[in-house]
Amino acid sequence: MPNVSAPKNNNRTQVNNKKFMGNKLSGRDLIKLGFPKNNSINIALGQISRYRKKEKKERIINEAKDVLLHPENYKNDGTWGKVAEGLINPVVVRMHQLQTTRAPFSIFGENEIDEQAKFQLYDSLKLPISVAGALMPDAHSGYGLPIGGVLATDNAVIPYGVGVDIGCRMSLSIFDLPASFIKGKDHQLQAILKEHTKFGMNETHANKADHEVFSRSEFQDIPLLKGLLSKAYKQLGTSGGGNHFVEFGTVQLDTVLPEWKLESGNYFCVLSHSGSRGMGANIAKHYTYLAGKQCPLPKNVQHLAWLDLNTHDGQEYWLAMNLAGDYAKACHDDIHRRVAKAIGKRVVVTIENHHNFAWKEMVNGKECIVHRKGATPAHEGQLGIIPGSMTAPGFVVMGKGNPESLNSASHGAGRLFSRAKCKSTFTPSEIKKTLKNHDVSLIGGNVDEAPMAYKDIHKVMALQTELVTVLGTFTPKIVRMDR
Template sequence: MGNKISGKDFIKIGFPKTNKINIALGQINRYRKKEKKERILNEAKLVLANPENYQGDGTWGKLAESLINPVEIKRHELNSTRAPFTLFGENEIDEASKFQLYDALKLPISVAGALMPDAHFGYGLPIGGVLATENAVIPYGVGVDIGCRMSLSVFDLPAEFMNGKIEKLENILKDHTKFGMREVHKVKADHEVFSWSEFQEIPLVKSLLDKAYAQLGTSGGGNHFVEFGVVELMEARKDWKIEAGKYLAVLSHSGSRGLGANIAKHYTTLASKQTPLPKQVQHLAWLNLDTHDGQEYWRAMNLAGEYAKACHDDIHRRISKALGHRIVLNIENHHNFAWKEIHQGKEVIVHRKGATPAGKGILGIIPGSMTAPGFIVEGLGNEASLNSASHGAGRKFSRAKAKAKFTKSEIKQELKMHGVSLIGGNSDEAPMAYKNIHKVMKCQEDLVRVIGTFTPKVVRMDK
């Protein structure tokens, strides 16, 4: 018996001559091709006999689904009308971003949408786009960097602690933060996220475990950063172990690294095959949450979000240890994620691609740029924004335009004028490439209440 499995092998053990054989071969070639043929075929017989026992199984779940209740694959067209939506800061948003949202609002699954004042053009949904759908998740509506997030840690140290210590803080960032595709920590850390069942039960995710372990506590390229700065807390809260005032703090922005990127790529491909769409909206293909792939993506997405949090926790732990002082307050929030929420009395899937959750009383951080303050905010729970706010200032110039427009000397001058020290960073992340954060915040006074600020002083980015 040769070791390579063919469709004829499945027909011999009783499989019908249908697409079910292609599904089985696809899963085996993807996840089990190194195993013995006899073992695989014996398992396939069991699946054929009792498919209900294999629902949700990493290898056989999709085949079991096709035997019990096959997924209907059909081309979808856009509706002629848009789902209800609201634009915040319309005058700050370019037309291309608006039309991206307008197209998304015509999807058959769309229920409502909103666009934040930091919005700019992206893939699928615009950055700053919020979309509520019915029982369906759009991988590109979440984004490639699943669970990208902000994390702010405040130390019980006065802002004046930084005086005369800039070089020390620079060295801490140089020695204890890692960026980009190649940098990893020599001394690895463990984390409880690696005990999640998804790392064993979802074959794709299992294959990414080693990469995830290696990249724990690292940051991506682009606009990801770790920076020391001054936090001003405008009020004290009962659940905080710190009074109002100015303190040393560290702020980080990064996501789920290679784990999230590979999950996004894999399930976007599956979505495009299951819900084919017109060319201009093909990045908005979705997965029905009643399907095997939809449920698997949902689990993988949530794992990636938790892994992103784990990366930030490790970054802040390392910095705290190097600094020799403990963290007394941490505020954090996801963007690039999807949540099950109740809106208008109905459960929907809310995609926030570059948008901050801003439900009533929910805390978050909205950064500005290297030379502009960020804001600690409390959500007001505005239904028109689907309980969302901007995730930053938003780009005024694309990366390509910023590279062409701003010189290194201009960037250095801008940083010097604001007393900011930069390690790494490229001209595409010039602070002048971003919108005016104060205008952006003005446009969302109905969405969040400002309770503090963060002013960057020592910034580390990818080289």
């Protein structure tokens, strides 16, 4: 999105600043300029307060007057774009009501899914923008869309339909090393994870890596992202808390693709799960707020507020979301690069996928926005990773392109116990015993991520044989999580 600057005009009438009192721009100042008494004033003040508050009032006043005179020149500007849009084509904000009927949907593994998750999907299917939906067998309730929910919409994106952790994804790196490589190296591999992976809010790498993602124009064109660039740079190659992990294990490949240049067999590998860190969370928070202001909904579905992709904010979110997804991939790439370098071996195959994202895809012959909130893309021939828990296997899969699931599959086993329920149900000693029984070493981790908190991954996989073909099985051995 280009950063359109104000056109040069030497004959432009200068603002008489005697009319404007004080050092801070006010709504009264904008009304004096001739701004209509509508929401454009509030939008302008909000943007200026957030991103331009350190600039001189005189400069802002002159720029505001030019926006008023030539709004078409500012349609894509980071600060004034939404204001210009309101001046060119004023939109009346109105309460949206749910439809009386649901859009078509499918549920896979219905008997294994809690009722609240189903009702969350049902509500989303009544949005006037909804085209179709699906629920995966690992589904459980969340905010907005349920986790494991898939929703196709008409030219609109729901920030909470993507989720807070934009671009949360899986990445599996397979080495041309036998599974036996891991034997006798438990302490060595644990040391590598402790030194070369970082978790939580504050841990970062001492030696920062650069990445081409930081040169993207969005970091300069979108004020919100400009303010997040420094933190994103610091957090590159790190993982968050919760269920995010980096783990060593083995993968039994029963079916191999020619381009992998590997034979069927059991190999040493590293698997990671994390997303776009603080950058994605801030994007989700900002645009969810904007969506809620522009798209009022009944209280029970207010988290499903959407942004029209024909609007400035809709286009801006789409750019920001895609950047966050690319940043999440960059984080995984850096994690795997550091780990491979420490091991001293080369990765020969990488399999990866987002599972918190939105895509433009064809649904019933129409281009839609397909939200997958905790769901793996499973188009025909598409590769992906579906993890279990730290003591249960994960699976390398190939999508079958089932239109009933909107070309989707589960993103994991799915939670059986909430985090709060885990804390009141399980003890650290129980977790240690379970880990020992499965010959798994754990660095970090909390009770709320107990292996027992998750559904039976084998049952979940059995419920989606129509959606994916299993190519291989991952077995975790050494797991690193946040403390």
